[in-house]
Amino acid sequence: MNIDKAPVTGRDVGNLVFGSPGTLRAERGAAELRAGRPVVLRQEGSRVAVLALDAASPSIYEAFLAATDGDACLYLTPPRAAVLDLDAPQGALIPARARDHDSICKLGYMRGADAPAEWRAATPLMQEAAALARLALLLPAVLVAVIGEGPSLFDACAQVEPGDIQEGFSTAALDFREVARTPVPLKDIGDVVFTVFRGGFAQRDQLALIVGEPDFSRSVPVRVHSSCITGDLFGSLKCDCGDQLRGGLAKLKALGGGVLLYLDQEGRGTGIASKMRAYGFQHQGLDTVDADAELGFGGDERRYEAAVSILRQLGIGSVRLLTNNPAKIAYLRGSGIVVDERVSVEGEVTRQNEGYLRTKVNRSGHLMDVDALPRKDSDAAG
Numbered sequence: 001m002n003i004d005k006a007p008v009t010g011r012d013v014g015n016l017v018f019g020s021p022g023t024l025r026a027e028r029g030a031a032e033l034r035a036g037r038p039v040v041l042r043q044e045g046s047r048v049a050v051l052a053l054d055a056a057s058p059s060i061y062e063a064f065l066a067a068t069d070g071d072a073c074l075y076l077t078p079p080r081a082a083v084l085d086l087d088a089p090q091g092a093l094i095p096a097r098a099r100d101h102d103s104i105c106k107l108g109y110m111r112g113a114d115a116p117a118e119w120r121a122a123t124p125l126m127q128e129a130a131a132l133a134r135l136a137l138l139l140p141a142v143l144v145a146v147i148g149e150g151p152s153l154f155d156a157c158a159q160v161e162p163g164d165i166q167e168g169f170s171t172a173a174l175d176f177r178e179v180a181r182t183p184v185p186l187k188d189i190g191d192v193v194f195t196v197f198r199g200g201f202a203q204r205d206q207l208a209l210i211v212g213e214p215d216f217s218r219s220v221p222v223r224v225h226s227s228c229i230t231g232d233l234f235g236s237l238k239c240d241c242g243d244q245l246r247g248g249l250a251k252l253k254a255l256g257g258g259v260l261l262y263l264d265q266e267g268r269g270t271g272i273a274s275k276m277r278a279y280g281f282q283h284q285g286l287d288t289v290d291a292d293a294e295l296g297f298g299g300d301e302r303r304y305e306a307a308v309s310i311l312r313q314l315g316i317g318s319v320r321l322l323t324n325n326p327a328k329i330a331y332l333r334g335s336g337i338v339v340d341e342r343v344s345v346e347g348e349v350t351r352q353n354e355g356y357l358r359t360k361v362n363r364s365g366h367l368m369d370v371d372a373l374p375r376k377d378s379d380a381a382g
Ligand SMILES: Nc1nc2c(ncn2[C@@H]2O[C@H](COP(=O)(O)OP(=O)(O)OP(=O)(O)O)[C@@H](O)[C@H]2O)c(=O)[nH]1
Pocket: 224, 225, 226, 227, 228, 229, 239, 241, 244, 265, 266, 267, 268, 269, 270, 274, 275, 278, 279, 288, 292, 322, 323, 324, 325, 328, 366
């Protein structure tokens, strides 16, 4: 096609700039869910209207029930179903009729909900609806209603197919590109080159911090760090993230230079709002894994396609990985990055983070000896 002469439509431009139509549909669907508007999920002959409970006000919820003639159900993910003692490995569907907004929210993501008397096993399409909500950084509790093939009240809604959602999760691997690069002087470290990569779902920006002048033709010291606003930025004592971030940068410098990838996946990929809800449950005594399960999340919702894509863009194929998390090592190896060595990166134990660190070891398989870590109990920490 001769681009100079052909008429350029919005669709052409969208495809040229943002990749495939499937990703575009998933991005639009996720944005609609976040705005509290329904989305239609369609697959060979069946169509399901979806509304994210996390974004639905009481009046939107009531309108959705009315528009679905009372057929709407609440989908609960397998972890949330297990919390409610439902044996539902595919997730559970609970009729929403006769429940008001408070009652449906309690069932969907709050503590102390009673197990529903009436429920049935969910279909894979309903699982996809929850996956779209997770892509939108919303809780995976979604309202779903099967709608026929004929005209419906939902015809003007964004239409999404299951393949689009899977593509949404995986596009990170395809199209990250560098958009800016500049040195920033960091306390105790010196100049670090902040490199911004854009791509993946919703074209979000991710950072690669280049410390020193590492030789990319050899095995490069690399830390893949997921954002933790509370710990990295505000010095929260509830986790070890801030220590790992600053300690990781210092270690990269001590190792003669390396790269820290700062990934936009707050709260193990659940988003800041869900993480703060989970913290609320932790204040009531739940550990970090059980708190996330109450909200319907698995133990770790993170993915590392972005990390792999950025490492490749930088020309890095072989790394000395600064981590205690074996899942990160396995993910990089599974994507063809050579992990030559694991370098541990540890923080301090405080009375506020001790339980969290022990849970990481006991339930998430992290490689560290909590009893051997330096201890620091701060009086400033109430
Ligand atoms: N959901 C949830 N996320 C948390 C909690 N505490 C910390 N996080 C998140 O956990 C992630 C920790 O990231 P990393 O330090 O890169 O990963 P890690 O799994 O600890 O592995 P290594 O640090 O490499 O050993 C960040 O996304 C934090 O926001 C919590 O209690 N709940």
